[in-house]
Amino acid sequence: MTAIDRDTNWPEISFEERIGTAEFRIHERAHIVVDGDTCRGCSTRECVVACPANLFVPTSDGGILFNYENCFECGTCYLVCNKEGAISWSYPEGGFGIVFHRT
Amino acid sequence: MNRPDANDADVIVVGAGPAGSCAAIAAARAGRRVILIERGPFPGSKNMYGGVVYPRILDELVPRWWETAPVQRWVVRRSTMILSETGALSVDYRSNAWGQPPYNGATAYRPDFDEWLSRQAVAAGAQLVTSTTVTGLLRDASGRVVGVRTDRPDGDLTASVVIACDGVNSFLAKEAGLYSATDPSNFTLGVKETLALPKHVIDERFGVRDDQGVDIEILGGTSGVNGGGFVYTNLDTIALGVVLKLPKLAAQKKRPEEIIATLKAHPAIAPLIEGAEVKEYSAHVIPEAGYSMMPTMVTDGMVVAGDAAALCLAAGIWLEGVNFAMASGMCAGEAAAAAVARNDVSAKGLAPYTDKLNATFVLRDHKKLRKVPGLVLSDRVQQRYPAFVTSVVERVFRVDNPQPKPGLRRIVRQERKRAGIKLSELIRDGWTGLRGFG
Amino acid sequence: MTVVACLKWVIPRVDDDDRFAGISAADQSALEFALLSARPGEDVVAVSAGPLGAERALRDAVACGLSRAIRIDLDPRASSSAVASSIASAVAGARLVWCGDYSLDRGTGSMPGFLAARLGIGQALGLIDVTIGDDSMSVVRRLDGARREIMRVTGPAVLSVEGSTARLRRASLRGVLAADNAIIDVIAGMSSPIDAVDEKPYRPRARALAAPSGTSALDRVRSLTDAGTATQRSETVVLDPPEAAARIVGALRDWGYLG
Ligand SMILES: Cc1cc2nc3c(=O)[nH]c(=O)nc-3n(C[C@H](O)[C@H](O)[C@H](O)COP(=O)(O)OP(=O)(O)OC[C@H]3O[C@@H](n4cnc5c(N)ncnc54)[C@H](O)[C@@H]3O)c2cc1C
Ligand code: SF4
Ligand code: SF4
Numbered sequence: 001m002t003a004i005d006r007d008t009n010w011p012e013i014s015f016e017e018r019i020g021t022a023e024f025r026i027h028e029r030a031h032i033v034v035d036g037d038t039c040r041g042c043s044t045r046e047c048v049v050a051c052p053a054n055l056f057v058p059t060s061d062g063g064i065l066f067n068y069e070n071c072f073e074c075g076t077c078y079l080v081c082n083k084e085g086a087i088s089w090s091y092p093e094g095g096f097g098i099v100f101h102r103t
Numbered sequence: 104m105n106r107p108d109a110n111d112a113d114v115i116v117v118g119a120g121p122a123g124s125c126a127a128i129a130a131a132r133a134g135r136r137v138i139l140i141e142r143g144p145f146p147g148s149k150n151m152y153g154g155v156v157y158p159r160i161l162d163e164l165v166p167r168w169w170e171t172a173p174v175q176r177w178v179v180r181r182s183t184m185i186l187s188e189t190g191a192l193s194v195d196y197r198s199n200a201w202g203q204p205p206y207n208g209a210t211a212y213r214p215d216f217d218e219w220l221s222r223q224a225v226a227a228g229a230q231l232v233t234s235t236t237v238t239g240l241l242r243d244a245s246g247r248v249v250g251v252r253t254d255r256p257d258g259d260l261t262a263s264v265v266i267a268c269d270g271v272n273s274f275l276a277k278e279a280g281l282y283s284a285t286d287p288s289n290f291t292l293g294v295k296e297t298l299a300l301p302k303h304v305i306d307e308r309f310g311v312r313d314d315q316g317v318d319i320e321i322l323g324g325t326s327g328v329n330g331g332g333f334v335y336t337n338l339d340t341i342a343l344g345v346v347l348k349l350p351k352l353a354a355q356k357k358r359p360e361e362i363i364a365t366l367k368a369h370p371a372i373a374p375l376i377e378g379a380e381v382k383e384y385s386a387h388v389i390p391e392a393g394y395s396m397m398p399t400m401v402t403d404g405m406v407v408a409g410d411a412a413a414l415c416l417a418a419g420i421w422l423e424g425v426n427f428a429m430a431s432g433m434c435a436g437e438a439a440a441a442a443v444a445r446n447d448v449s450a451k452g453l454a455p456y457t458d459k460l461n462a463t464f465v466l467r468d469h470k471k472l473r474k475v476p477g478l479v480l481s482d483r484v485q486q487r488y489p490a491f492v493t494s495v496v497e498r499v500f501r502v503d504n505p506q507p508k509p510g511l512r513r514i515v516r517q518e519r520k521r522a523g524i525k526l527s528e529l530i531r532d533g534w535t536g537l538r539g540f541g
Numbered sequence: 542m543t544v545v546a547c548l549k550w551v552i553p554r555v556d557d558d559d560r561f562a563g564i565s566a567a568d569q570s571a572l573e574f575a576l577l578s579a580r581p582g583e584d585v586v587a588v589s590a591g592p593l594g595a596e597r598a599l600r601d602a603v604a605c606g607l608s609r610a611i612r613i614d615l616d617p618r619a620s621s622s623a624v625a626s627s628i629a630s631a632v633a634g635a636r637l638v639w640c641g642d643y644s645l646d647r648g649t650g651s652m653p654g655f656l657a658a659r660l661g662i663g664q665a666l667g668l669i670d671v672t673i674g675d676d677s678m679s680v681v682r683r684l685d686g687a688r689r690e691i692m693r694v695t696g697p698a699v700l701s702v703e704g705s706t707a708r709l710r711r712a713s714l715r716g717v718l719a720a721d722n723a724i725i726d727v728i729a730g731m732s733s734p735i736d737a738v739d740e741k742p743y744r745p746r747a748r749a750l751a752a753p754s755g756t757s758a759l760d761r762v763r764s765l766t767d768a769g770t771a772t773q774r775s776e777t778v779v780l781d782p783p784e785a786a787a788r789i790v791g792a793l794r795d796w797g798y799l800g
């Protein structure tokens with residue numbers, strides 16, 4: 001692929017700043033639980049590239065570190081994951097989780 | 104049979120998105136006791152989309168809706184861009200008539216629009232309960248849906264009919280067995296940046312003034328992942344994003360925000376958003392496969408509407424769902440109310456819902472556009488025939504629902520004849536254009 | 542007798558909009574303690590001095606099991622003193638008045654103090670722990686320098702609590718449905734002899750540090766910043782949970798995070 005003629009003039013932001021633009025009302029109970037053992041045997045790792053909130057982080061020992069807090073509740077992860085039982089997915093308690101403002 | 108008047112409500116609507124609020128309006132107007140349940144702290148707080156609503160259907164539900172709806176800008180320019188790696192081909196249509204009552208499309212923020220629409224439901228007599236997640240269905244011994252369970256203490260509610268408007272992930276439709284299986288290739292992920300710029304800068308860059316707005320749909324520009332992009336103008340922000348086919352996204356290496364960054368850097372896009380700061384990053388999934396993935400719409404005691412029923416049109420230049428959600432919600436609300444009145448809420452008693460869908464633009468558009476993307480693409484290269492293209496595009500883009508969209512083939516044929524273009528020429532030029540830009 | 546919870550409706554500055562407004566975690570704790578500390582037969586009343594939007598917070602509170610809700614119609618910019626005078630006239634005779642330790646927007650924490658003075662009752666402010674007994678309560682107050690004060694509360698008092706002290710119960714669905722039609726009493730606010738004329742954003746207080754050691758300026762900068770020294774602040778250990786917990790507490794103490 002040829003490089004794109006990059007003609008950008010806007011502040012580059014880190015992923016932390018990006019996710020910081022969204023409001024998350026965090027509940028103490030995790031609404032999504034990822035089973036590390038199942039992930040250890042997964043070589044495709046669909047969730048890592050697809051989760052828009054970048055919440056699936058591969059660890060050096062071959063597992064997956066997952067944090068539920070900054071989640072858009074979009075459903076992408078359970079849709080792309082092809083390993084039965086790796087992800088237990090539910091919505092957060094009513095009133096908690098993502099709150100959109102201008103989107 | 105349980106006694107309907109012993110129920111907490113006649114109709115429970117789950118989800119106060121566009122489908123749910125319209126279902127609640129329709130059922131409450133018909134005199135039914137309606138409870139509308141939303142898991143967010145207020146309706147719209149969980150909902151994001153590209154940015155344009157086509158509220159024509161509201162003419163029936165909320166007369167003169169344009170006087171109170173929280174609109175950012177009225178779309179007077181609609182363009183479709185085909186992006187190659189560095190090139191861009193666009194077809195641009197402008198109609199200032201779209202900027203006057205009764206209007207066509209509007210840009211709006213969903214936390215504003217959905218909240219406003221839910222207030223219309225409350226005004227119609229529905230009771231809205233927020234911050235409450237429905238966690239499952241209540242059923243009687245025969246399997247008929249008789250209510251919902253929520254995540255609050257003492258949280259069961261009974262009703263004659265449950266209308267599931269719980270969006271793309273619809274766990275209720277799945278629990279009721281209305282979907283056969285969930286295939287990821289039926290879904291796309293939408294990610295978006297809300298980019299802040301002063302109003303006058305947006306006006307200048309997009310060639311509009313006052314409350315006029317622009318809608319740009321983009322084919323290509325998604326780093327090789329099947330999908331598309333969009334750029335919409337709000338008053339002092341620009342909505343820019345991409346929709347990405349899930350299996351394709353998951354099978355490559357580039358993350359969604361990197362795909363957005365590449366689109367933003369495209370020479371045709373970069374000047375539009377220069378200097379803009381990211382105000383909000385957001386994401387949501389779209390049921391994209393349209394007609395072919397639709398579930399069974401009705402079961403005993405329950406109907407499904409909106410994204411929960413995959414009634415969303417995300418094919419090529421169309422990115423519409425709110426209008427289909429509102430229309431299907433309305434049909435569901437009416438059918439549920441009538442079924443309660445007739446005291447027959449079985450699947451058979453609720454079947455008029457499907458008939459209504461078939462009779463309106465909702466299912467007709469979906470059936471018609473089943474194979475649309477190929478046609479659209481060939482259409483786009485007709486830039487050399489401006490008169491022809493603008494009339495086609497004006498007719499294709501005019502959203503007349505509840506009128507069904509006229510067939511694209513028919514419009515093309517009629518307009519081609521009118522513009523006096525020979526079919527052989529059209530094919531030849533189309534081919535050339537395709538090779539040149541593809 | 543009554544037990545009162547004072548709830549402040551806070552509208553965020555950035556998105557100045559009721560949809561994003563609410564009450565603080567501290568006020569939620571106050572409401573929970575009001576519900577917990579009421580004796581059988583006692584009324585639990587929530588009061589909010591603020592604009593119409595505040596009624597949503599009051600309705601949410603009613604859904605949690607209140608007897609009554611009062612909105613005092615007052616400009617959101619009214620001073621703590623005016624708020625206290627208004628609340629005092631609405632809740633005179635209350636046995637306990639629970640407040641958050643300070644509000645999210647202004648945050649001077651002075652309203653509860655004013656309120657105790659106006660009501661002429663005791664005060665225990667800035668509480669980090671509350672144990673409710675049959676006829677008295679044991680409360681822990683945070684003092685400067687990480688010191689604690691433990692007090693017994695027997696008589697009428699204003700109590701202000703930090704946000705982490707209690708988690709507000711979740712209202713039942715029936716409670717929420719009923720609260721929709723609850724009547725909220727609205728009374729006019731009062732003015733006060735003291736008015737806030739300005740407020741400044743929060744700045745952390747300066748801390749006195751010993752002069753850095755070292756003879757040259759560079760050495761002193763180094764000793765202040767740890768620059769260039771290899772700090773050993775992370776290590777991986779494998780331990781049983783109790784030992785691991787002890788180890789973490791020990792490390793935090795060594796590093797000066799725990800007193
Ligand atoms: C990136 C993107 C771009 C789009 N662009 C456009 C566009 O420009 N124009 C357009 O018309 N359409 C667009 N769409 C499609 C449109 O957003 C949807 O079709 C539309 O929102 C569907 O409405 P709905 O009411 O069916 O579902 P939703 O809007 O998803 O509403 C569902 C509601 O149900 C609630 N809910 C869900 N589960 C529960 C539960 N268990 N308990 C209680 N409440 C629950 C949710 O919180 C939500 O409020 C886009 C979609 C995306 C993702
Ligand atoms: S969550 Fe699924 S896709 Fe992701 S690593 Fe685990 S098994 Fe693989
Ligand atoms: S639901 Fe969406 S945002 Fe949340 S973890 Fe899954 S993919 Fe990521």
